[in-house]
Amino acid sequence: MVLQTLPESALRYSGAQRAEIGAAVYAVSRLWRGMGRDFDGSYARLEPALLAVLFTAQERVADGALAYVPDVLGDAAPEPVYESAGSRFVGVAGDGLPVASMAYGAVIQAKQAVSAGLDVAEALARGGRHLTLASGTLLSDTGRSAEKVSGGAHKVRKWTRMLNPPSCGRCVILAGKTSWQSEAFNRHPGCDCRNVPVSEDTGDDARTDPKAYLDSLSTAEQDRLLGSKANGQAFRDGADMNQLINAYRRAGAVRPAQINGRNIKFTREGTTRRGHAYWQMSQAQYIREQSVFKDGSKYKRLKAPRLMPETIYSTAKDPADAKRLLKLYGWIV
Known part of the structure; x- marks a missing residue:
């Protein structure tokens, strides 16, 4: 194309x-x-x-x-x-x-x-x-x-979403999304993204390419947009920006806890059977052994917490181990 x-x-x-x-x-x-x-x-x-x-x-x-x-x-x-x-x-x-x-x-x-x-x-x-x-x-x-x-009025059938930088994480992962004329614009309060009427995919501009936009930012700006220095480092180490940003999509989704005397940060996002992290984490024997439970809904969810990058980097033995854990917990797709 x-x-x-x-x-x-x-x-x-x-x-x-x-x-x-x-x-x-x-x-x-x-x-x-x-x-x-x-x-x-x-x-x-x-x-x-x-x-x-x-x-x-x-x-x-x-x-x-x-x-x-x-x-x-x-x-x-x-x-x-x-x-x-x-x-x-x-x-x-x-x-x-x-x-x-x-x-x-x-x-x-x-x-x-x-x-x-x-x-x-x-x-x-x-x-x-x-x-x-x-x-x-x-x-x-x-x-x-x-x-x-x-x-x-001009018979436009499709639109491509364009960022209006500086943009927040929720908008960045929607950049370049194509929608039909009849579809509502997915926005949050304060969103100033724009629509571009196109007949083809618009994909080689940072305003419609989420990764290109993130790559164009400084390290500090990446850290801010993704929520923390650890998240920014995870992105630079190959983590999927959608996974990182969606971890915060619900209020209180990222939580602190204490396991075996160690402070951790975790999220439940992506740990249902439909989530990417569920399948990644299920490959580990010690997580498989914990099986699943019903979280008051029709979806089964892993008992094991999905560790946030902040906890992964603080516990990893070295950079290679950090990347292994990022993949295990579904941050690297």
Whole structure:
């Protein structure tokens, strides 16, 4: 299969949308700093300006997204089967609720913080963080919604997911994923990844190639993105980035424990019969002898804990032994 680099128009669009969203989030954050001790009273005074910023940014982001799809398709773009306008995307958040309700959520967060015992300054800081994250997510969702509408108008069938660096681990392992026009965009709060309409796999650019993106980072950046210095070293020693990142996909999935007086870190991710680590770990006699148990669900799971790279490196005799253990516990695929 012939690979293609990302179109220059996609990169320009990504940068323009990031700048637009960043400017709006900064403006919202500045307005929030005008909040006082009377949460509802002070918010009522700043709400018109705050919503004006968000509505203007929504329309600009949507207009950019609507123009982006025919631009990136170039000469291959068919005549649109319908027209749309950025103004149609204004006032509604990605979950279908009014933007005004989303923005007021910051006040609710601040009130809840006070009820939990925080002082006013700390409560407003928490509300401000909620507002900036929600605003960024709102505008990214607005752009993606407009992309899909424009894609439908121009008969786009498939999209490739593109990173908008710097990116988190959850986004990195999805880079380059191809989805159909009808599929929802898998994102988390604050995600700013973009979609590229393509007819072929886009695989030779770091923004759509997870490993290429990780390889482009410094050692410190790899460690941060993968969760720890040990995880970063495991990646450089051949561990699969998907295994490392997915170990953290559930809250509390990575846990400390003490076995025979030794502190360890382990995870249960990948240890059901459907997981890669289950089959790798089952090759070891001492683990096989522990058999399996039903973890309150229909899936059987290994009794033995899946050691995290941090514990593996602290117990390995030498680098060769570390790699052997990384493979045994399913980190090296």
